[in-house]
Amino acid sequence: MDNSSAYLVNFKGFNFESTLIDLEFLGKLDDFEIRDDDVFIVTYPKSGTIWTQQILSLIYFEGHRKRTENVDTLDRVPFLEYNIRHINFEKRLAPRLFASHLPYYLVPKGLKKKKAKIIYVYRNPKDVLISFFHFSNLVVRLEAVDTLEQFMEKFLEGNVLANLWFDHIRDWYKHKDDFNILFIMYEEMKKDLRSSVVKISSFLEKELSEEDVDAIVRQATFENMKSSPQANYDSILQNEIGVRNDGAFLRKGTVGDWKHHFTVDQNERFDRVFREEMKDFPLKFIWDLNEK
Ligand code: PPS
Numbered sequence: 001m002d003n004s005s006a007y008l009v010n011f012k013g014f015n016f017e018s019t020l021i022d023l024e025f026l027g028k029l030d031d032f033e034i035r036d037d038d039v040f041i042v043t044y045p046k047s048g049t050i051w052t053q054q055i056l057s058l059i060y061f062e063g064h065r066k067r068t069e070n071v072d073t074l075d076r077v078p079f080l081e082y083n084i085r086h087i088n089f090e091k092r093l094a095p096r097l098f099a100s101h102l103p104y105y106l107v108p109k110g111l112k113k114k115k116a117k118i119i120y121v122y123r124n125p126k127d128v129l130i131s132f133f134h135f136s137n138l139v140v141r142l143e144a145v146d147t148l149e150q151f152m153e154k155f156l157e158g159n160v161l162a163n164l165w166f167d168h169i170r171d172w173y174k175h176k177d178d179f180n181i182l183f184i185m186y187e188e189m190k191k192d193l194r195s196s197v198v199k200i201s202s203f204l205e206k207e208l209s210e211e212d213v214d215a216i217v218r219q220a221t222f223e224n225m226k227s228s229p230q231a232n233y234d235s236i237l238q239n240e241i242g243v244r245n246d247g248a249f250l251r252k253g254t255v256g257d258w259k260h261h262f263t264v265d266q267n268e269r270f271d272r273v274f275r276e277e278m279k280d281f282p283l284k285f286i287w288d289l290n291e292k
Contacts, residue, residue, distance in 0.1 A: 007143045008161060014103055015163050017141050020082045020241075026106075029081070034110025037095040039204060040118045041077065042102065044168040045161055046131035047123040048186040049099050050249065051220065052200075053077040054231050056097050056119075058216040059201050059208065065215045072230050084240055101162045104175045114180040117204060120172055123186035124285040125165045126258035126270060129155050133261075134251055136160075140242035148261055156273055166277040173283065187255050187286035193217050222253035256288035 009018040011026050039056065043049045050073070057076040063069030064076070077097040078087050089096065100107070111118065133151040136142040142161065145151040158164030173183070182203040189196040194217050201208050208216070218224060225231040226248070233249040262270065 007141065012106060013163075014106060015159075015161050016081065017161055019141055020084055022083065025083070026081065029102075029106060030109050032080075032108040032110070033090070034108050034113070034116050035094060035096065036113075036115035038116035039095055039097050040080070040107075040111070040116065041097075041099045041121060042107075042118055042172065043099070043121045044123075044128065044165050045101055046128045046135060048121040048184075048189065049101075050231070050233060051186075051189065051225070051253075052119060052121050052184070053097075053099050054225055055197060055200060055216060055220050056204075058219055059197075059204065059206050060095065060097065065212060065219070067219075070230060072236070074233070074236060084236075103163070103168055104172050104178075111180075112178050114178075116180065118179050118181040119200060119203070120181055120183050121186060121189075122169050122183065122283070124255070124258075124287050125274070126262065126267075126287065127186075127255060128165060129270075130258045130261050131251065132160065134247060135249075138243055138245060138247040138249075139237065140244055144244060149266065152266060152270070156270075166274075169283075170278070170281060173281070183283065185283075185286065187289060190253075190255050191286075191289060193220060222250060226250040226253075254289075255286060259288065 007018060008015040009021060009023070010016075011021075011023065016026070041049060041052045041056065043052070053073050053076070057064050057073050061069065061071075061076060064071070075085060075087070077099050078085060080098045080100040081102060083089075110116070129152065132155065133145065133148055136151065137144045145154065154160050155165070158167065162168060172181075176183070182200070184196060184200065194213060197213055197216050197220070201213075219228070219231075229235060237243050237249055
């Protein structure tokens with residue numbers, strides 16, 4: 001038996017972290033009541049979830065934008081399936097904001113009424129893989145992996161949390177017309193955060209002043225999030241999740257870090273699989289940015 005099974009639990013074909021998941025809640029998720037003004041961030045892990053959680057929190061909460069309130073981003077935008085703070089979702093004030101890694105077929109049926117909004121954030125899968133590799137070695141709730149070679153094997157088999165990256169994005173994209181959904185790319189956010197914030201807020205039909213947008217962009221940069229205890233998850237990782245080393249959730253936040261890790265062979269192998277899996281897929285990816 002694969003030894004990742006101690007860390008993962010498979011529910012209806014999808015791998016969840018075994019200690020943070022409530023299987024009873026999952027069993028009822030189909031019928032979880034969706035309100036018209038609910039907003040969901042959906043991602044494959046390590047694709048920009050926390051970043052978008054921060055942006056949503058800044059868009060919706062003046063007290064966050066103006067720094068008059070001190071609330072963890074995770075409390076403003078909790079995970080639907082990993083409700084580690086035991087938030088009572090039914091009693092939450094509107095609009096309810098959620099994050100989720102769920103595949104399209106496990107999300108509550110009410111989302112298909114196409115009223116509630118979904119923001120699907122995606123990132124080039126080589127950087128996802130590198131980020132995921134470091135994260136797996138950081139948090140005690142995921143299986144540590146000695147080498148990148150071993151992790152790549154697991155990643156390409158889908159033998160990780162949230163299964164196969166290829167399936168996640170392809171399936172969500174294929175079913176996009178069943179939902180009220182916006183696709184946003186991590187690398188576009190990185191290239192032009194302001195335009196991405198404006199795009200997100202206009203999808204959410206939230207009017208923001210120029211100063212509001214400035215405040216959001218300022219507080220959603222990697223550096224400012226990394227130094228903000230409410231945004232960086234450091235204490236959540238250390239006190240609620242558990243860590244194996246002194247790595248951080250906000251690790252590097254760059255595009256193209258895979259180039260510092262992949263061997264030529266690994267890169268060629270990845271490209272072969274990518275070409276095969278993603279042929280005819282219309283969304284484009286950015287593999288590198290010329291950053292200073
Ligand atoms: S998780 O565990 O699935 O919720 O992880 P997720 O939040 O999706 O992804 C974590 C990666 O996103 C990077 N990140 C950012 N990059 C740029 N700018 C900002 N503001 C930002 N915030 C988070 C984070 O650093 C992780 O990527 P890596 O490559 O590991 O640094």
